[in-house]
Amino acid sequence: MIRFDQVTKAYPDGTVAVDGLDLTAPTGRTTVLVGPSGCGKTTSLRMVNRLIEPSSGTVLLDGRDTAGLDTAELRRGIGYVIQNAGLFPHRTVADNIASVPRLLGWTRRRARDRALELLELVGLPASYAGRYPAQLSGGQQQRVGVARALAADPPVMLMDEPFSAVDPVVRARLQEEFLALQREIGKTILFVTHDIAEAVTLGDRIAVLRVGGHLAQFAEPHELLTRPVDDFVADFVGRDRGYRALDFAAPAALEVREEPAVRLGATLEQARAAARDGWALVVSDENRPLGWIDVGAAAPGTAGTDPVGHGHLLLGGTTARRSGGLRELLDAALSSPSGRGAVTDDAGALTGTVTPEDVVRAITAARAEDAAAGAGRETGPGATAAGGDRNRAAAEGTA
Numbered sequence: 001m002i003r004f005d006q007v008t009k010a011y012p013d014g015t016v017a018v019d020g021l022d023l024t025a026p027t028g029r030t031t032v033l034v035g036p037s038g039c040g041k042t043t044s045l046r047m048v049n050r051l052i053e054p055s056s057g058t059v060l061l062d063g064r065d066t067a068g069l070d071t072a073e074l075r076r077g078i079g080y081v082i083q084n085a086g087l088f089p090h091r092t093v094a095d096n097i098a099s100v101p102r103l104l105g106w107t108r109r110r111a112r113d114r115a116l117e118l119l120e121l122v123g124l125p126a127s128y129a130g131r132y133p134a135q136l137s138g139g140q141q142q143r144v145g146v147a148r149a150l151a152a153d154p155p156v157m158l159m160d161e162p163f164s165a166v167d168p169v170v171r172a173r174l175q176e177e178f179l180a181l182q183r184e185i186g187k188t189i190l191f192v193t194h195d196i197a198e199a200v201t202l203g204d205r206i207a208v209l210r211v212g213g214h215l216a217q218f219a220e221p222h223e224l225l226t227r228p229v230d231d232f233v234a235d236f237v238g239r240d241r242g243y244r245a246l247d248f249a250a251p252a253a254l255e256v257r258e259e260p261a262v263r264l265g266a267t268l269e270q271a272r273a274a275a276r277d278g279w280a281l282v283v284s285d286e287n288r289p290l291g292w293i294d295v296g297a298a299a300p301g302t303a304g305t306d307p308v309g310h311g312h313l314l315l316g317g318t319t320a321r322r323s324g325g326l327r328e329l330l331d332a333a334l335s336s337p338s339g340r341g342a343v344t345d346d347a348g349a350l351t352g353t354v355t356p357e358d359v360v361r362a363i364t365a366a367r368a369e370d371a372a373a374g375a376g377r378e379t380g381p382g383a384t385a386a387g388g389d390r391n392r393a394a395a396e397g398t399a
């Protein structure tokens, strides 16, 4: 656990970067610091590994005042990842990753084995071990940066805009990998970003800071999106916050309807027989939804005995996992040319379809449930168990 207790940082020129910060980042979870440029995110982060010393207040690590610890010893227990990875350009990937273990006196062999193990963990082939950072893409360098920070298996990780310097597609992939990795390793992570979407995707808890280093709100993502405490936070979390909050609502009350799909390669006649309201869903041999066929308009001039091919399919519809959030399900329903969104299990196999009306009903039920949980939260003792927790939503969705 990382705890900031009334921490203030005033730089020598009088700039107050952080002002009386009180914050607890729980063990094994990801806590995100987010806010506009200059609000004191980086300063706060660096006070944890004492690259910056607080002017007043205390930063505690598992209850120990960091001011009293030897900085080398302190930093040994803290992995640090920065924007652009900050790799040593003249060292190979393996040597970069092995740098902390080597400093800790590990043998060359053991440090190299660990480097190879970590390359695999962050999704890079072992053959990259001998490359230099300049021979990697930005996203790959960032993965090496994460591997390097994890090398000595520190319980705490500080990550300062680690994914900001890569393009949006790579960034989304790194975020997904981050979530999968964190589920596996369960580090205590303090993560800085200026991007609220990233904060909501990655954070178990989010601290929104305003310029001057004031904590505006500290909450779980769902709570931040649905109950911003003031105009500043409401503005910062954005106009589409209601829609994004659907990611965290449990689709427990959603009814998924059976959908008589046809396999690719079935005849048009079979597709017509299976169709409802003129549309048939086509699936692969593994029962994965591939697209919709408009049986009335499909391929005029073709005989009913002709097979359904890829050319017949309308591909506009997205699919949604039953365990996904209500946003994913609503998008599937709205994007489907048939008006019925294809719903799958976690392996991608079709389980049925939902209409936009079905999803809206589930949204209404989730809101009522959430309001009840909110009322319990305000009066009850389990005050931190928010109604729309990401994990809870996933667990209920698969139940």
Ligand SMILES: Nc1ncnc2c1ncn2[C@@H]1O[C@H](COP(=O)(O)OP(=O)(O)OP(=O)(O)O)[C@@H](O)[C@H]1O
Pocket (backbone or CB within 6 Å): 011, 012, 013, 015, 016, 017, 035, 036, 037, 038, 039, 040, 041, 042, 043, 044, 194
């Ligand atoms: N060494 C320094 N001397 C004086 N002022 C500083 C120093 N470092 C940072 N600041 C100021 O402290 C404030 C907070 O800076 P900090 O880097 O912590 O913000 P940030 O939220 O991380 O910003 P960004 O998102 O732009 O990186 C800013 O006003 C910045 O100009």
